[in-house]
Amino acid sequence: MNTAYISHPECLKHDMGHAHPESPARLRAIEDRLHAAHLYDYLVHYDAPLAHRSQLLRVHDAAYIDAVEAASPHEGMVELDPDTSMNSHSLAAAYRAAGGAVMAVDRVMRGEVGNAFVACRPPGHHATRNRAMGFCIFNNVAVAAAHALAAHGLSRVAIVDFDVHHGNGTENIFKDDARMMLCSTFQHPFYPYCGADSSSPHIVNVPLPAGTTGKRYREVFAAEVMPRLEAFQPEMLFFSAGFDGHRDDDMGQFGLVEADYVWITEQVIGVAARHAQGRIVSVLEGGYDLSSLGRSVAAHIKVLAEL
Numbered sequence: 001m002n003t004a005y006i007s008h009p010e011c012l013k014h015d016m017g018h019a020h021p022e023s024p025a026r027l028r029a030i031e032d033r034l035h036a037a038h039l040y041d042y043l044v045h046y047d048a049p050l051a052h053r054s055q056l057l058r059v060h061d062a063a064y065i066d067a068v069e070a071a072s073p074h075e076g077m078v079e080l081d082p083d084t085s086m087n088s089h090s091l092a093a094a095y096r097a098a099g100g101a102v103m104a105v106d107r108v109m110r111g112e113v114g115n116a117f118v119a120c121r122p123p124g125h126h127a128t129r130n131r132a133m134g135f136c137i138f139n140n141v142a143v144a145a146a147h148a149l150a151a152h153g154l155s156r157v158a159i160v161d162f163d164v165h166h167g168n169g170t171e172n173i174f175k176d177d178a179r180m181m182l183c184s185t186f187q188h189p190f191y192p193y194c195g196a197d198s199s200s201p202h203i204v205n206v207p208l209p210a211g212t213t214g215k216r217y218r219e220v221f222a223a224e225v226m227p228r229l230e231a232f233q234p235e236m237l238f239f240s241a242g243f244d245g246h247r248d249d250d251m252g253q254f255g256l257v258e259a260d261y262v263w264i265t266e267q268v269i270g271v272a273a274r275h276a277q278g279r280i281v282s283v284l285e286g287g288y289d290l291s292s293l294g295r296s297v298a299a300h301i302k303v304l305a306e307l
């Protein structure tokens with residue numbers, strides 16, 4: 001089965017300023033590396049459509065969506081939060097990023113592709129029900145997971161968030177929904193300074209100290225995440241795929257390398273094979289060191305595509 005690669009040129013036009021680490025160059029670095037690794041032509045490419053408002057409303061308040069639309073500038077930049085701005089293309093990019101994740105679910109659920117990687121931006125996992133934060137506007141992976149439940153009739157889906165930052169927005173959105181399991185590994189204490197005291201039985205938060213090595217990460221993932229995923233028996237799996245825990249990425253202080261992302265991907269593929277007919281949608285989150293981001297995404301996709 002093929003792997004879908006879903007992106008859109010408008011996602012390159014969302015630009016928060018030349019010094020901002022969440023930059024259009026991230027998507028270019030990923031595509032460049034996919035070409036260099038001879039992976040690009042083996043993927044099935046789709047343009048991300050705009051999400052429908054009804055799809056966003058499953059996870060965001062109407063008043064929040066209205067506020068984002070009203071904030072969208074015709075020129076210049078508008079701040080939604082100290083880290084997150086909009087230019088005249090950002091609204092379209094945000095709708096594409098969420099719409100691309102929805103499309104990934106539809107293609108995988110219909111069996112048109114085996115799994116999918118959504119290479120859109122802005123990222124999403126910090127966006128809560130009613131707040132943009134941490135470079136995120138709409139919570140793309142949450143929109144996709146909610147779509148799998150609502151439009152495809154699934155009753156259990158799981159999100160594995162391996163970004164170096166806690167997936168606080170995803171937890172905020174799904175904390176009272178037992179159909180959703182969120183497993184988030186993250187550096188702690190660290191931005192966004194929460195997640196270590198969660199009480200929901202279906203939210204598996206795994207705070208780890210700065211300096212966590214790949215070896216230690218794998219031990220903890222095997223001991224704390226894998227048994228919970230297996231017991232939950234998800235019918236579809238999602239990655240909140242953030243690569244800012246890479247050793248070369250100074251946004252965080254983890255020591256992960258490409259081989260660790262390969263290992264994580266293999267573990268989750270195993271769960272998907274046992275419980276979910278192999279159904280996986282991976283949604284890009286962080287990763288700001290361009291070289292290691294490109295290499296890591298290529299390594300992740302190579303495993304997903306069995307290439």
Ligand SMILES: [Zn+2]
Nearest residue numbers: 163165244286
């Ligand atoms: Zn991050």
